[in-house]
Amino acid sequence: MVFRSFYPGLLVFLISGTPIMGWTLDGPIPYGVQHWEIQNGLPQNSVSHITQDREGYMWLATEEGLVQFDGIDFHVYDRSAVKLMDHNDVVQLVADPQSGVWFSLVTGTILRFSRGQFSAHAPFPNPDGNRQNRLTVTREGQLFAADQRGLFRLDESGWTTLFEPSFGETPAVVADADSRVWVGQGKSVYVWDAEKQTIDTFSIPYPGAQGSILRLVWAEDRLAVATSQGLYWVMSDGTVLPDQRISTAVRDVHQDTVGTLWVAQDQLCAVQIHEIEVNPTSRKVLSPTALFEDREGQIWVGTSGHGLFKFSGASFVSFGEDQGLAAHPMTVLAGAQDQLIAFNRAGTGFRAQGGRFIPFLKTPNGLEVTALLAETDRVWTGTRNGLWVWQQAKGWESISLPLASAFIRVLYSDPSGKIWVGSDSDGVACVSPGALWVAERSGLRDCQVRDLIRDQEGTLWAATYQGLFCYRNQAWLKWETPFKSLYFRKLLVDARGRIWVGFYGGGLALVSPTPVQRSTREGFPTEVVYNLVPDRHGGLWFNGNKAFYRVDLDALAAHFLGQQPLPPIDVFRYADGLDSVESFGFNPSAFRDAKGRIWFATLKGISVVDPQVNKRETLAPPIRIDHVFVDGKAWNSDEPLRLGPNVRRLDIHFVGLSFIDPTGIRYRTRLTGYDENWQESGSSRKVSFTNLPAGHYLFEAVAARGNSDWSSQPAQLAFRVIPPIWERNPIRFLILVCFALLIYAIFRLRTFQITKQKMELARQVREKTAEILDMQDNLMAVSHRAGMAEVAGEFLHTLGNQLNSMLVSFSLLREHVDQGPNPHIRRVFERIKMEPTNPEILDKSEQYLDRVLQNWATGLEREMGEFQTNIQKLCELMVAQEKFATGEDVLSPFLLDELIRDILGLLNGILQKQSIEVELDLPPMPLLGEKHHWSHILLHLFRNACEALAEVDRPRRLRVEAKRDGNQAEIVIEDNGPGFKPEISAALFRQGFSTKPGGAGLGLHYCANMLQKMGASIQAENRPQGSGARFVIQLSC
Incomplete structure (x- = not known):
């Protein structure tokens, strides 16, 4: 177009x-x-x-x-x-x-x-x-x-x-x-006239030859007749x-x-x-x-x-070659006394005169003007080859600058008449007025200066590609900002004293009172801002490299300060009268004239807008469903849209019917029945749906343009996706019935199989239970034999100790007999023989013999008593062994306290060897039970206590206590050994579990199992006071 x-x-x-x-x-x-x-x-x-x-x-x-x-x-x-x-x-x-x-x-x-x-x-x-x-x-x-x-x-x-x-x-x-x-x-x-049923005739008074009527047009209250003659x-x-x-x-x-x-x-x-x-x-x-x-x-x-x-x-009004401008892009423009001056890239200056633009000035050697300052009687131009000033009487004059860079980017005149010159790579110079222009270096060495402006307090600001600077106390100070972009391009001080800066890649920022930046990431429409021009009606006009924009300045500031969302921003493109939406970005390439109109230099000429008469259409355009395609085929019918079960894709085209910038229309869509939320479509006028499930749907689309609200009447298309035959209700019911019958048949078959499996499983359980019981009986027998072996070992050990004691006593007795009083008697007789008549000797001999015989009799009595004691202990040991070894699985009365003492007697050798102190608190406790099982249980518990006590170095104690309360009794066996971890207390009685390295885990399991069979129970815990284990047996007696 x-x-x-x-x-x-x-x-x-x-x-x-x-x-x-x-x-x-x-x-x-x-x-x-x-x-x-x-x-x-x-x-x-x-x-x-x-x-x-x-x-x-x-x-x-x-x-x-x-x-x-x-x-x-x-x-x-x-x-x-x-x-x-x-x-x-x-x-x-x-x-x-x-x-x-x-x-x-x-x-x-x-x-x-x-x-x-x-x-x-x-x-x-x-x-x-x-x-x-x-x-x-x-x-x-x-x-x-x-x-x-x-x-x-x-x-x-x-x-x-x-x-x-x-x-x-x-x-x-x-x-x-x-x-x-x-x-x-x-x-x-x-x-x-249909109402009057009449026909009237009128003749056209052609001036000469016969004419022809080409078109009839009704215009308000009269008929326009377009003819070949006028x-x-x-x-x-x-x-x-x-x-x-x-x-x-x-x-x-x-x-x-x-x-x-x-x-x-x-x-x-x-x-x-x-x-x-x-x-x-x-x-x-x-x-x-x-x-x-x-x-x-x-x-x-x-x-x-x-x-x-x-x-x-x-x-916008756009001016180009038809209005006198040469076929070159315009680079800069400015105004003085309501006179517009503009330069193109070839260095030709134009001004408006008689409704046209006429060339009136040419830079030396056709230098491209990169900066412009228009005064009443002078025109200042910055070029790539230094600073030039033109005066009507003198023509062009070159101004020498103390700058290493001859590329001038910006010119600014302060209230005192000084001209501030910003260069491409060597900072700022200041030119003072007078008969002779005097230029001085101002600072910002190595900076590319893009704009200069003075705020309401008189501070001069410089936008550079190296940051933002302000001029105070005859020195440039860098203004530290949180902005991500360093390419500061354009400055603006608005009527409220707020300082704005436009970036080349970074959008727009508010410098004061609070530094805030907005780019396309935050919804700002452009990354590049070449110009910032406020109008007289509260608007801010700016342009980048793809469009021109207008926004309410106070609303924009409120947004930057976090007080409201981003306000609507008007976008102007070709349809708004622009011949080009791009400019070179030289300074200045936009300004506001005395009548409030805003002028822009573009790549194709000059464009101007009058904010006072500029009105943008704000009504939402009507929206229509344009075309519908079902699997790529157009659908055109007055009948409701019904999609078969095999339809894979539905394309809906819609359009906002406005011919004022139709490319700027935005759309939203919603498919009720699938997604209840509005979806942003941008400028896209088509949506596609694939593999929609069966159901009823309502597609809606709304449109908006510029600042308008969304369409109050959305375009709508109701349609239905027909389910496949297997998803329809009668078929579903039939399928459900068949499925129920199938499930019932499967259930019956499965029930039969489960019953059969249960019977087989019951048989296997019985067999395995019998095997387990046999295994348990074998384990019990093994445990019993192990207990018998332990008892036998302890018996033989104790028997050996007793026989050894008897042998020692017998040896001592024999030695004492062998060492009888005979030597003492012979010495007495020999002495008497020497003095048979001496009565004193007879008396002393008698006393001596009495003492010797008495001592010999006393020692003999002692040795005989010791020998008799060992014989008695041996007899008791034999009796205890006979009691332990002759047990049977029959109930018989016995004294539990005596059984405990007998078992401890069997372990006497271990107790003495480990220096274990035994404390007994055993009242008489008759019991009707299987005595030999109780013997094995107590033996296992006592031996475990002895083995645990062997691991400690402190004095070892084993305490056995029995209590009786009516028909209930309790036996407590505790030691002061290391005890066990609380978390394993439940596993102590499990078969195969053992705290001893290499242990089989049968002893405590046997004890718990046997006690359970006898109607008793056992619990294991650590002692409440100090270390050690504590086993509690509870039984009925």
Whole structure:
């Protein structure tokens, strides 16, 4: 598409040869123009008729088919797509109030399109098959057709002939606001009044030869007659008046809603406002054939061979070569005393004069101007080759700067008249006024300076590609900010003293009062900001490298301070009158003039916007379901949409029907029954659904444009996905019954199998139980034998000790007998023999013999007592062993306390060897039970205690206590050994578990199992006081 500017209040004649500028600096805002041709989607470049249906689509009559246009896409209907069409050449079309479009073909065939369907209705009476006709529709939707024979009306019964004046050529026809039908041919205009059933005739007063009526147009309260001899008016009183200003052929005419009369002449499209004198313009639209105004006030122009045009009120005025600018991109522009000065890339300076731009200045050697400062009597230019100043009397003068870089990026004049110069790579210099300009280095060495500005407190700020700096106390200080981008590009101090900075890659930031940055990641529309220009109405205008923007400045500041969401931002592109949306970004490339208009330098010229008269459409556009495709095939039917179970993909195309910047329309969609939330679609006009489950659905789409709300009436499409046969209720019920029967059969079979398995399992359990019981009996027998072996070992050990003691006693006794008193008696006798008569010796001998015999008798008695004691112990040991060894599995009465003492007696050797102190608290406790099992249990417990005590170095104690309370008794066996971990107390009595390395884990299991069989129980715990284990046996006695 090609976008230009066109201007209301002007008429262009075929004979006009001198173009006149149609817009001055004080002129009105022009029309923006869009242009479409074959390369833009039109099937053919001739458009003979244009209309708009009730839903909002534009319809075009071309020689290659009927065209539907939604603002972006052209949909062509021709013979290859529509069977009812017998030719592609559409000669006329009209829209009816029922959302249908009637059109006639070159063959005379009349068809209607409505809701995606074509219909023929009653065939138009055309016996020759080559008579073209013209169509019109009244407010009530009544269709009329006129051909060379006369006027016809389509009724329920078919076509009715109203009158037949036998026109010599195909007439023009139109219905007025009162549903009267006007027919024009040659020099006559007929009006048929259905209510009065009358026909009136009016004659066109051609000035010379016979003329032809080309088009009839009803304009408010009068009829416009476009003829080959000019424009005529049939007034409400029946007077026919020629329009003296237009005397050449008129193809079409239209008076728009604001009173502008648009006239299409043989070769040019013209515009006239009321009675203003006709003036030509430089903008030409060749061979116009059709004019139409859509519901948004835009004028559409069809041409013969030159495509389709659309004229719309644009926000921007764009100036290019047609207005005197050379074919070079504009780099900078500025203003002084309401005088606009701009330079292009070739170094040519322009200013506005007489409604055009004229060149008035050329830089030395055509230097490209990269910075500009316009004063009353001087023009300062920064170039890639230093700083230059132009004065009317002196011409160009080069200013020497103490900078290593000759590339000047920015010029700024402070209130004192000093000129601050920012360079590309060597910071800032200051040029002081006077008879001779004196330049001094200011600082910021090695910095690329992109902008300079002074805040309300008088502080000078510099935006550089190395950061943000401020000039205080004759020194530049770097302003530390949290901003992610270092490419500071443009500065602005607004009326409230807030400092803003635009980035080259980083969006926009508020520097003070609080540093906040916003880029596209946070929803800001652009990463690049070349200019920041506030208008007089609270708006901020800025541009980047892809569009121009406007936003409410206070609302934007509130957003940056976290007080509200991002406000709506208006986006301006080609459809808004811009020839280009890009600029070089040199400084300055935008400014606001004394009248409040904002000017921008672009790659294709200069664009200006007047914020005071700029109004953007804020109403949400109507939205329609455009096309529906089921598995790639178009669906067109008035019947409800039903999707079979084999449908894999559903594509729904929708469109917001607005022709004011249709590319800026945003969409939301929702599929109720699948997802209840609205989904953002951006500018996409299509959604696809795949493999939808069976059910009822409602698809909805809404549209919004710019700052508008979303559509209050969404486009809707209800449809149903039919379930496959196996998902339908009767089949589901049948399947459910069959499934239930199958489940029942499986249940019965499984029950039988389970019963059989249970019987087999019971048999196996019995066998395994018997095996386990046998194994347990064997283990018990092993344990019993192990216990017997332990008892036997202890018995033999004790027996050996006793026999050894007896042997020692017997040896001592024998030695004592052998050492009897005989030696002492012989010595006494020998002494008496020596002095037989000495009485003193006899007395001493007697006393001595008494002492010797007495001592010998005493020692003999002692040794005999010791020997007797050992014999008694041996007898007791034999008795105890006999008691332990002769036990049987029969109940017998015995004293449990005596049994405990007997067992401890058997272990006496171990107790003495380990220095174990035994404490007994055993009252008499008769018991009826299996004595030998109790013997084994107690022996296991005592031996375990001895083995545990062997691991400690402290004094070892074993305490046995028995208590009785009625028929209940309790035996407590505790030691002060190491004890055991509490978490293994439950496992101590489990078969195979042992705390001893290499232990079989049978002893305690045997004890617990046997006690359980005898109606008793045993528990293991650590001693409550100190270390050691404690076993408690509870029994009935």
